[in-house]
Amino acid sequence: DAVNARVVAAFEAEGADVWYVQGFKEKTLAGLHDPDAYDQIFDVLDVWFDSGSTHAFVLRDRADGTADGIADVYMEGTDQHRGWFHSSLLQACGTLGRAPYRNVVTHGFTLDEKGMKMSKSLGNTVVPQEIIKDYGADILRLWVAQADYTVDQRIGKEILKGTADSYRRLRNTMRFMLGNLAGFEDAERVAVKEMPELEQWVLHRLAELDVEVRRGYAAFDFQGVFQKLFTFATTDLSAVFFDVRKDALYCDAANSLRRRSARTVLDLLFHRLTTWLAPILVFTMEDVWLSRFPGADSSVHLQDMPETPSDWLNPELAAKWVGLRAARRATIAALEVQRSAKVIGASLEAAPVVHVEDAALLAALKSVNFAELSITSAVQLTADPAPAEAFRLPEVPGVAVVFEMAPGEKCARCWQILPDVGTHSHPCTCARCNAALG
Numbered sequence: 001d002a003v004n005a006r007v008v009a010a011f012e013a014e015g016a017d018v019w020y021v022q023g024f025k026e027k028t029l030a031g032l033h034d035p036d037a038y039d040q041i042f043d044v045l046d047v048w049f050d051s052g053s054t055h056a057f058v059l060r061d062r063a064d065g066t067a068d069g070i071a072d073v074y075m076e077g078t079d080q081h082r083g084w085f086h087s088s089l090l091q092a093c094g095t096l097g098r099a100p101y102r103n104v105v106t107h108g109f110t111l112d113e114k115g116m117k118m119s120k121s122l123g124n125t126v127v128p129q130e131i132i133k134d135y136g137a138d139i140l141r142l143w144v145a146q147a148d149y150t151v152d153q154r155i156g157k158e159i160l161k162g163t164a165d166s167y168r169r170l171r172n173t174m175r176f177m178l179g180n181l182a183g184f185e186d187a188e189r190v191a192v193k194e195m196p197e198l199e200q201w202v203l204h205r206l207a208e209l210d211v212e213v214r215r216g217y218a219a220f221d222f223q224g225v226f227q228k229l230f231t232f233a234t235t236d237l238s239a240v241f242f243d244v245r246k247d248a249l250y251c252d253a254a255n256s257l258r259r260r261s262a263r264t265v266l267d268l269l270f271h272r273l274t275t276w277l278a279p280i281l282v283f284t285m286e287d288v289w290l291s292r293f294p295g296a297d298s299s300v301h302l303q304d305m306p307e308t309p310s311d312w313l314n315p316e317l318a319a320k321w322v323g324l325r326a327a328r329r330a331t332i333a334a335l336e337v338q339r340s341a342k343v344i345g346a347s348l349e350a351a352p353v354v355h356v357e358d359a360a361l362l363a364a365l366k367s368v369n370f371a372e373l374s375i376t377s378a379v380q381l382t383a384d385p386a387p388a389e390a391f392r393l394p395e396v397p398g399v400a401v402v403f404e405m406a407p408g409e410k411c412a413r414c415w416q417i418l419p420d421v422g423t424h425s426h427p428c429t430c431a432r433c434n435a436a437l438g
């Protein structure tokens with residue numbers, strides 16, 4: 001200990017090269033040991049041995065009681081495959097008989113928008129602090145999550161604009177849920193079996209995603225997690241569930257089964273989307289969570305991802321809804337043609353005739369409220385052969401749509417065009433709205 005103390009003091013005062021100064025051995029041992037009984041060693045210990053040994057002093061002696069000296073993750077650039085990861089592996093195999101890590105995460109390097117290496121002389125360096133200043137830290141985090149970090153990634157103004165756009169769309173998804181969950185209470189909840197099929201289908205998708213999200217995070221596949229959630233938020237929620245359910249959420253009576261079912265599912269969605277996205281959109285999800293559950297001790301980051309009941313999985317229903325959504329796409333596309341031509345302003349002005357060749361699909365369409373699904377005021381479903389001029393989508397064979405205007409007057413409350421508008425005690429309303437007004 002006394003010798004070591006002298007070595008340490010000498011290193012601190014004069015640097016490690018003091019070892020090579022003539023007479024260092026004698027000076028260090030003087031009065032403690034006979035210098036002639038010792039050989040001073042001048043071999044160089046490989047720098048990789050040093051870095052490869054870090055687990056021994058960083059992990060082994062941790063005081064947190066849970067550590068077994070094995071790291072959960074070693075993370076570094078791909079250049080460390082033959083460097084740090086490798087020297088750590090060799091060193092730990094010698095001392096522990098196993099790798100010092102459970103996982104190795106390696107990443108590529110960040111290039112500019114054109115795929116060029118960043119350098120000060122080229123002036124193409126993107127500084128994280130500036131991105132944070134311009135866009136906020138969550139955009140930078142989202143960019144990382146969107147990238148395949150296992151290879152080199154690109155960053156620049158145009159790429160960040162795309163990231164900001166994805167962010168805005170997700171934010172809108174959360175905002176829609178927050179708005180439509182205002183005042184939600186447990187008493188409103190509807191059992192899954194009593195919900196319309198649309199809600200049951202959303203729960204099926206949630207059960208699928210639950211598995212995929214957990215598996216993705218466990219494998220450090222942030223890109224996979226984000227892509228699956230983003231696709232779900234945009235194509236399943238915004239384009240279908242929210243789009244279809246706006247009408248019930250805004251216009252149904254507060255106690256309608258349809259509206260209560262939608263709100264029950266929105267609540268289940270809320271708890272999952274916020275906790276699933278919290279590791280990526282740290283600040284935004286906290287913001288969203290606190291908007292609904294304010295309080296000094298409240299935080300989305302203290303929430304576990306909720307367990308998802310396995311009986312939400314419903315592959316039969318999902319298969320049926322593949323067909324329903326295809327027919328919906330064809331119908332909406334047919335109405336879009338009329339909207340572009342200014343024949344109608346909104347799809348609710350239409351009551352299309354949908355010709356369906358496949359008997360099973362026709363039965364499926366008849367088993368749900370297809371007018372509601374296609375956001376029209378009425379729809380006719382028929383097995384009759386479609387006229388040649390009917391609208392068809394090449395990717396949806398066997399479905400043809402003939403446009404017709406919806407008969408009746410426009411309800412001043414829900415904007416559906418229905419024959420009974422104007423026949424109720426509340427003026428200019430349909431039967432549903434009249435009842436909702438009480």
Ligand SMILES: [Zn+2]
Nearest residue numbers: 411414430433
């Ligand atoms: Zn109405």
